[in-house]
Amino acid sequence: MARTLGDERAAPLRSLSNSTRPATAAEQRKLERHASRHARYAELLRLHAAGASVTGLARHLGLDRKTVRRWLRRDEPPSWTKPPRPSVLDPYPAYLDRRWAEGCRNGAALARELDGLGARIKPRLVRTWAMRRRRTGADTLDSGIADAPPPWKPPTPRRLARLL
Secondary structure (H helix, E strand, O other): OOOOHHHHHHHHHHHHOOOOOOOOHHHHHHHHHHHHHHHHHHHHHHHHHOOOOHHHHHHHHOOOHHHHHHHHHOOOOOOOOOOOOOOOOOOOHHHHHHHHHOOOOOHHHHHHHHHHOOOOOOHHHHHHHHHHHHHHOOOHHHHOOOOOOOOOOOOOHHHHHHHO
């Protein structure tokens, strides 16, 4: 059975997505953005297997020769995601978790405590960490807020116009 062009283009997309769960909307957009790059990579491998030179591949695909060489050394399509950058809060997760469990939910107070310990961290980073931690609600069962109703959301302008 012969493979069609559609099958060749869908193969890289299937390899990117996680087969255990459906792709989220953000992952789907990412797959669509990278589809042309994956098609170019597949074309590169096909032409290289046919015996094309690196210079010819670069000229045909509109890539730099160094890029072609780098892609040919890989066993899979290149990843265009950047690795996560380390945070300045990375050395202090145990302290922050302990203080959070003790009930200190004030990011500014936590930042002052870290500053007292000798950590030169901007208070905004700790406040942002505390805000994210509150929003995730990982410890809402401990605080007794689990049964609280969601906060009131103001009506949208369209809803207001309809009400008027």
